[in-house]
Amino acid sequence: MKWSFHLARVAGIDVRVHATFFLLLAWFGYIYYAEGGFGAMVLGLAFILLLFVCVLLHEFGHALAARAYGIHTPDITLLPIGGVARLERMPEKPWQEFVVALAGPAVNVVIALGLFVILGKFFDLRELASVDENGGNLLTKLLAINVILVVFNLIPAFPMDGGRILRALLATRLKRGQATRIAAGVGQAMAVVFGLLGLFGNPMLLFIAVFVFFGAQQEAAYATLKETAEETKVAEVMQTLPPLFHPGLSLLQAVPLAMRDARPVYPLVDAGLRPIGLVPAAALARALERGSNTPIEALAEHVGDILTADASLDSAFRLANRSAQADFLVVNASGQLVGIVSRQDLAGILPG
Numbered sequence: 547m548k549w550s551f552h553l554a555r556v557a558g559i560d561v562r563v564h565a566t567f568f569l570l571l572a573w574f575g576y577i578y579y580a581e582g583g584f585g586a587m588v589l590g591l592a593f594i595l596l597l598f599v600c601v602l603l604h605e606f607g608h609a610l611a612a613r614a615y616g617i618h619t620p621d622i623t624l625l626p627i628g629g630v631a632r633l634e635r636m637p638e639k640p641w642q643e644f645v646v647a648l649a650g651p652a653v654n655v656v657i658a659l660g661l662f663v664i665l666g667k668f669f670d671l672r673e674l675a676s677v678d679e680n681g682g683n684l685l686t687k688l689l690a691i692n693v694i695l696v697v698f699n700l701i702p703a704f705p706m707d708g709g710r711i712l713r714a715l716l717a718t719r720l721k722r723g724q725a726t727r728i729a730a731g732v733g734q735a736m737a738v739v740f741g742l743l744g745l746f747g748n749p750m751l752l753f754i755a756v757f758v759f760f761g762a763q764q765e766a767a768y769a770t771l772k773e774t775a776e777e778t779k780v781a782e783v784m785q786t787l788p789p790l791f792h793p794g795l796s797l798l799q800a801v802p803l804a805m806r807d808a809r810p811v812y813p814l815v816d817a818g819l820r821p822i823g824l825v826p827a828a829a830l831a832r833a834l835e836r837g838s839n840t841p842i843e844a845l846a847e848h849v850g851d852i853l854t855a856d857a858s859l860d861s862a863f864r865l866a867n868r869s870a871q872a873d874f875l876v877v878n879a880s881g882q883l884v885g886i887v888s889r890q891d892l893a894g895i896l897p898g
Contacts, residue, residue: 550623559609560621561602570594570626589684596688598624600657604650604695605629611649615642627753636710640717647710651699654692661689703740704733705761723773726766733762772860780862781855784876784885790815791825795842797833804830810888811873814846819882821849821875852877855884862887 744751823846
């Protein structure tokens with residue numbers, strides 16, 4: 547994430563903090579100092595930092611639960627509005643997503659119970675109204691804020707934890723795309739409620755409303771795209787075959803073929819039309835400038851990753867995300883070359 551700084555590496559996960567987080571600390575530091583002097587500022591900032599430690603542990607709950615299902619989390623970033631655990635992917639099985647989504651609030655439940663044991667008491671409901679004020683017992687306020695985090699995160703406002711739990715439950719009966727759209731609709735309705743409350747109360751709810759509304763919209767669009775991609779075959783989007791080169795073809799023979807259809811690469815195939823390499827147009831041009839008449843296979847690069855014509859477009863997305871190559875050859879069930887898909891072709895379809 548842009549404007550974020552590396553803070554530490556814990557359990558193989560990078561912990562980062564966004565630059566705007568320091569602006570938040572400066573703002574609250576100024577308010578606490580203006581209200582009660584240096585001592586009040588120290589106590590106030592200590593509470594803010596402890597709050598974000600709880601938020602960080604919440605995100606580690608998601609990350610470690612996802613790791614149990616083989617999903618890596620490259621980093622967690624702290625923002626003024628909370629934390630973001632950047633999972634490589636969301637689990638697609640409803641039960642797994644349910645566990646991963648619930649793991650974050652579960653951490654806050656454990657923290658609240660631990661503080662309850664330490665304090666030997668719960669908190670008065672009146673402390674919820676004054677939890678942002680500078681004063682009172684620090685641990686009691688921390689207990690209260692963890693309860694608030696649990697309740698708030700379990701609101702079924704997609705893409706928050708509660709919304710993902712709702713999506714997981716719906717996905718046990720419906721297609722994932724349909725479940726996402728329903729959960730996103732609920733989330734956007736909740737965002738409107740947050741926005742209205744923010745207009746007449748806490749302005750922070752306005753920021754949350756915007757985040758939830760557009761986050762839900764993006765998730766719904768992604769789900770529709772993914773659903774379509776899963777039902778679309780690579781054969782439906784691949785380009786027709788460019789001129790094909792065969793081993794033994796000389797440079798002078800290859801150039802006229804290439805000039806019929808300008809492409810960035812040309813497949814090198816054997817007698818059975820099975821791909822054995824890729825010849826970049828740039829390599830042809832360089833060899834031609836040198837006046838070389840070398841066999842075309844000497845200019846070929848490794849064929850790289852290959853797609854099958856009956857594979858889903860979703861598999862092409864995943865391949866493009868993990869591969870650095872620009873062009874992917876498409877073969878049929880017999881391994882014969884039938885088309886080509888370029889990264890540029892996918893650029894307008896790829897999510898994100």
